[in-house]
Amino acid sequence: MASKAFAIIAGVGPGTGASIARRFAQTYSVVLLSRNPDSFEPLVKDINSSGGHAVGISTDVSDANSVRAAFDQIAKQFPSSVLAATIFNPSGGFVRKPFLELTEDDYSSSLKLQANGGFNIAKHSLPLLLQARGATPHPPTLIFTGATASLKGSANFASLASGKFALRALAQSLAREFGPQGIHVSHAIIDGVIDIPRTKAWTFEHEDAKLNPDAIADSYWHLHTQPRTTFAFEMDLRPYIEKW
Amino acid sequence: MASKAFAIIAGVGPGTGASIARRFAQTYSVVLLSRNPDSFEPLVKDINSSGGHAVGISTDVSDANSVRAAFDQIAKQFPSSVLAATIFNPSGGFVRKPFLELTEDDYSSSLKLQANGGFNIAKHSLPLLLQARGATPHPPTLIFTGATASLKGSANFASLASGKFALRALAQSLAREFGPQGIHVSHAIIDGVIDIPRTKAWTFEHEDAKLNPDAIADSYWHLHTQPRTTFAFEMDLRPYIEKW
């Protein structure tokens, strides 16, 4: 049976998204959105078999129709539950190239995934989060995942930085509009390499040089539990040896 | 006869773009890009009749094909000239609305104009600016026009802020990639109401409360004249009475 409140994690692979899903699944039912079902299926099984409740929906967050269909399905599956939190956490979707080699599609890929994706997920989540006020233990929460490139544009990173800057603009705009309505909108800046299967082989001079996705998830959970008197908008997370 | 160097002003109406065009036309031939010929025709006549040289090309900066066609025409009209500066200055193109009333098209309008527009203009300008090194009195220059919303997302401004944040990310990425190659990439933050025909009726308690577009143009020209030892990336411009 579904619990009375659920959380949506948009962007779930074997890394941060999976850790966030597991952390929020300790308290809520979780809905996992990812384009490729391979990204969420093992996780859905894992959570369901260990006492939690997870549902996966194949969704392209950058496509408004796909997101609408996902939220229609969510409405059917959770008819009497409230949305406690949405985490927007898609990764990839950008091209790292010298600017003169970057095609318009390369450049737009990050804008579509991060800015339009963030827009689509926020657009469908906010009405549900507004309805959830008073019915959840913590203020309804919308967290966006940022990166080093949210604060700094660099050579070869025009694509990623444009998408991540735009996503931060969206997050700030929503925090200033929906904060006073009791919704906690946050933006986390993940500054460093995350310790996930894809980065397994990347070695560093020092141990513990990669961000721990479970620790990121703990910080997201902490943000979610803040009362409305004391909302954090932004937190930066990086390994102790990271240059910044 | 065209002078040996020319400047492109992308985004020309009766305001800042016109002042920038007149200022750069004191030294260079100028190419004025605007979607609607009505925006540049009076200015082209005015500059040409007062001893300058101006050409207008109807261009939608957010459309890669339109920008390509414009640069093809530029190449034909200025076969033996070098590009001294490009100013990216399109305005408008965003929708100011409460977030839940914002359609995806509303939201994307600013991303398309500012981010994709900036990308298209930079993509075609940079090869010409690189060729111009050594052949112009000042380092070849690419200036982007930002706004208050380049630094801050606000309620009802998700569309504008997302586009302007993305444009600043693009400008930073290009400054860090092309600065070391001798191209001066700058980003000006225009923070306040500009004194243009559209804002004529807006009155303020104090006089001189609106930005003077000719003074903005003087600052852009100053940026252009900086030697490569001493490049400014960013300058914020606002009226003395502006709250910030």
Place this chain on the structure above:
Amino acid sequence: MASKAFAIIAGVGPGTGASIARRFAQTYSVVLLSRNPDSFEPLVKDINSSGGHAVGISTDVSDANSVRAAFDQIAKQFPSSVLAATIFNPSGGFVRKPFLELTEDDYSSSLKLQANGGFNIAKHSLPLLLQARGATPHPPTLIFTGATASLKGSANFASLASGKFALRALAQSLAREFGPQGIHVSHAIIDGVIDIPRTKAWTFEHEDAKLNPDAIADSYWHLHTQPRTTFAFEMDLRPYIEKW
């Protein structure tokens, strides 16, 4: 008997400092520093009578000799304990005036309390925190309390802003020097009115309009528990209705 690890809270009154002290006293012995013993005595009694262990030492953090004497006393009282965390949290000490009415003493008051005070406390804490590595459940931690004025200088706030900007500079410098050595240095930006006895009478249109000091303390504790793979340097905290 003192526990094996202790925390120092520099700047303890009836507000945030007291909440931080109570939160950290759930796990550690706590040393409370304040100029006036009246500021810590009730709190010391309260913590000691409810199963914790607290010691108060009258200290002027802006006076290097006073801070040295306090740390000498700490060394005697905790001969076999390790320092798990220091929180630098002094408040007040600035003068809000039009600039032309501000005396040099007015202006310097905040620099002395925040910048020199932060320096003194960091200078004596860091050798102890370095020694504590490996002997505490969480990475040894040094947290500085910032304010709105840490990021923005405003009319009539030259004194406070200069001190708080300087404190943030100190915190960043220490984070970049001691982070790679395994010390977690953080800076929290408290943006809004805190709900303490002094602000009891300040009323707002909306309920829950003041920061809850216990919630601030929970966030400081969260920062302290982050593993070195995943350190936050900065977090901003404000009430949901705060304009920013």
Place this chain on the structure above:
Amino acid sequence: MASKAFAIIAGVGPGTGASIARRFAQTYSVVLLSRNPDSFEPLVKDINSSGGHAVGISTDVSDANSVRAAFDQIAKQFPSSVLAATIFNPSGGFVRKPFLELTEDDYSSSLKLQANGGFNIAKHSLPLLLQARGATPHPPTLIFTGATASLKGSANFASLASGKFALRALAQSLAREFGPQGIHVSHAIIDGVIDIPRTKAWTFEHEDAKLNPDAIADSYWHLHTQPRTTFAFEMDLRPYIEKW
């Protein structure tokens, strides 16, 4: 004979200060403040012998009495002139060391020179700048010289960063208080090595790798000439090859 308007340059050595002095001396009488007369004497002679008018006054900007005496002398020497601009540009005065080796005097040196120095110079300049409104060709101007360390605290730079952050806080506070009164307060961020006698021997892989002090002076002059409709608060200046 002294011209009808004068400028004060506080902090004059053989580098940026000298270039600024020469640039402003093209239009105004200039008063050069430096602790050591050796720093301004050759420059005073040079300006006076080439048709300008310069006066040097030995002044310790960090000492309120010394600054008061300097302004008393200025009042006597320029009884019927108005103050068009003050440039606060002292350099040095900080200690670069690992934090645990930094004494309190080391740490305070930069706070005293930059923060207290800036306070002293602003305190005495602002009443004169307010009087000058309407009597000078450009809005009366107060420019502060910042550095890389104005925006970022780094390992071994706690002293410099604390002073420069505090100076920026002062500049922002004054801009927001005196801007609406018609005074142009600006802060320039000099990010890189300046090409002065002291750095002659520092070589770089690329040519033109150091900031040109005359070009810095040109940008300060440009700031000074901006009308009150279009004030820049901040401009960053760096060599084209600088990493940032």
